[in-house]
Structures are given as structure tokens and as C-alpha cells.
Amino acid sequence: MVLSPQDIHNKEFSTKMRGYNIDEVNDFLDQIIKDYQITIEENESLKSKNREITKELNYFNSMKDSLNQSIIVAQEAADKLKAKSQKEASIANSEAQKAADKILDDANKRANQTLDKASNQTKELIAVNDALRKSNQSFRNKLNDLLNAQLEFVNNENWSSAENSSNDALKSATDAINELDNPKGSRVNSKDKELSGDLKSTITFYPDGSFEIIK
Structure with missing residues (x-):
């Protein structure tokens, strides 16, 4: 049991012959009581602080x-947000790549x-x-035959036989004109053309060898 200051104060000692001086003992006990009381108060304070700190x-x-x-x-x-963002x-990258x-x-x-x-x-x-080039070449050849026939007709003394050759050449030229008028292959019968008189077409020749048909 821990002694209190009051216990120390109330403590009584028996006396004997040649014992200690009672006054000195009491004075010392009073000092002990004071010091002990201070120690107890400090201890309580420390306990209180310890409780607060705890x-x-x-x-x-x-x-x-x-x-x-x-x-x-x-x-x-x-981590979840990072995983979700990565996913x-x-x-998005996969869809963008597909797109x-x-x-x-x-x-x-x-x-x-x-x-x-x-x-x-x-x-x-x-x-x-190619088709136009071939048609053009064919026309040039037939036209050349026509011109040669006309020249032969003019230079020939036998007009009747030369006229037949000229008519054949005119027919060839007419066929050539029909080919130019009908590029898909449809041709006009030369009988439908008037072979006597003008052919109702004008042929213009250029220095480079090309020509133009104006109807």
C-alpha cells in the first residue's frame, strides 16, 4: 500500500530512553511530507499529460x-482507372485502324x-x-482513184468509155463519203445519190495532205 502524505503526518513513533529528538524528527517528516506531496502532484500531472499524449x-x-x-x-x-483507360x-485504336x-x-x-x-x-x-484512220485511208485511196479517173477522162479521146470509168470512180468516192457519214458501218446506196452534176459536198485539201468534206 502506497503511503500518502497524511499517513506520514499521522504516523506516531514510540519513545525510548536516549531516542531521537522528537522535534527534529517531526521537522524532517514535515519536509518529507512536502516533498512527497510535490512528487505526488508532479506524478499526477505527468499521468494526466501521459493520458493526453496517449x-x-x-x-x-x-x-x-x-x-x-x-x-x-x-x-x-x-489502377482500375488506368486499366479502363488503356482498354x-x-x-479506340482498333476501331480507328479498322476505319x-x-x-x-x-x-x-x-x-x-x-x-x-x-x-x-x-x-x-x-x-x-484506228477505224477512223483506216476509213480515212480508204477514202483517200478512193478519192485518188476518182481524181485519176477524172484526169484520164479529160485526157481520153474516147469520152463514152472514159465516162463509164468516171462513173465507177464517182461511185467509189460516194461509197467513201457514205463510210464517213455512217461510222458504225451503215452505208447509203450510191443510187440514192445524184451522180450527175455536183455531189453536194465540197472537199478542201490542206498543205499537210489532210482534207475536209463540207456538205
């Missing part, structure tokens, strides 16, 4: 646990179609040009 420590420990838990929750949320970015591939494929298809169409048109133009 309370604050518990509070801070609680805050630390709460902060740690918050950090863990925030880290988990950040969405991957999906770009589709656009590129469509552009290639349109370009190939355009090239094929242009190639076909070029072939058709070449074929038409």
Missing part, C-alpha cells in the same frame, strides 16, 4: 490507419475502278481512232 497518439494512429486505407483505396481506384484506348483500313480499301477500289474505266475508254478510243 489520446492524441491514438487519434493520430487512427488517422494514420484511415490515411493508409484511403491511400490503398485511391491506389486501387487509380478504351486499345478499343482507316476500310477507307483505304474503298479508295483503292475506287482508284482501280477509275483506272479500269480509263483503260477501257482508252482502248475504245484507240479502236475508234
Whole structure:
């Protein structure tokens, strides 16, 4: 049992012969009581401070646990958000790649179609040009025959036989004109043309060897 200052104060000692001086003992006990009282008060103060510090420590420990838990929750949320963002970015990138591939494929298809169409048109133009060139050459040959026949007719003394040759040459020239008038191959019968008199067409020759038919 811990003694209190009051216990010390109330303590009584028995006396004996040649014992201690009672007054000195009492004075010393009074000093002890004072010092002990101070020690007790300081101890209580320290206990009170210790309780406060312990309370604050518990509070801070609680805050630390709460902060740690918050950090863990925030880290988990950040990891989830990062994973979600990466997934969405991957999906968006994949969709963008698919869209770009589709656009590129469509552009290639349109370009190939355009090239094929242009190639076909070029072939058709070449074929038409060849046909026109052949028709032109045929016309030039027949026209040359016509001119030669006319020249022969003028220089020939036998007009009747020369006239027949001239008519044949006119028929060939008329057929050549029909070929130019009907590029698809449809021809007009030379009998439908008036062979006597003018052919109702004017042929203009140029220095470069080309010519033009004006009806």
C-alpha cells in the first residue's frame, strides 16, 4: 500500500530512553511530507499529460490507419482507372485502324475502278481512232482513184468509155463519203445519190495532205 502524505503526518513513533529528538524528527517528516506531496502532484500531472499524449497518439494512429486505407483505396481506384483507360484506348485504336483500313480499301477500289474505266475508254478510243484512220485511208485511196479517173477522162479521146470509168470512180468516192457519214458501218446506196452534176459536198485539201468534206 502506497503511503500518502497524511499517513506520514499521522504516523506516531514510540519513545525510548536516549531516542531521537522528537522535534527534529517531526521537522524532517514535515519536509518529507512536502516533498512527497510535490512528487505526488508532479506524478499526477505527468499521468494526466501521459493520458493526453496517449489520446492524441491514438487519434493520430487512427488517422494514420484511415490515411493508409484511403491511400490503398485511391491506389486501387487509380489502377482500375488506368486499366479502363488503356482498354478504351486499345478499343479506340482498333476501331480507328479498322476505319482507316476500310477507307483505304474503298479508295483503292475506287482508284482501280477509275483506272479500269480509263483503260477501257482508252482502248475504245484507240479502236475508234484506228477505224477512223483506216476509213480515212480508204477514202483517200478512193478519192485518188476518182481524181485519176477524172484526169484520164479529160485526157481520153474516147469520152463514152472514159465516162463509164468516171462513173465507177464517182461511185467509189460516194461509197467513201457514205463510210464517213455512217461510222458504225451503215452505208447509203450510191443510187440514192445524184451522180450527175455536183455531189453536194465540197472537199478542201490542206498543205499537210489532210482534207475536209463540207456538205
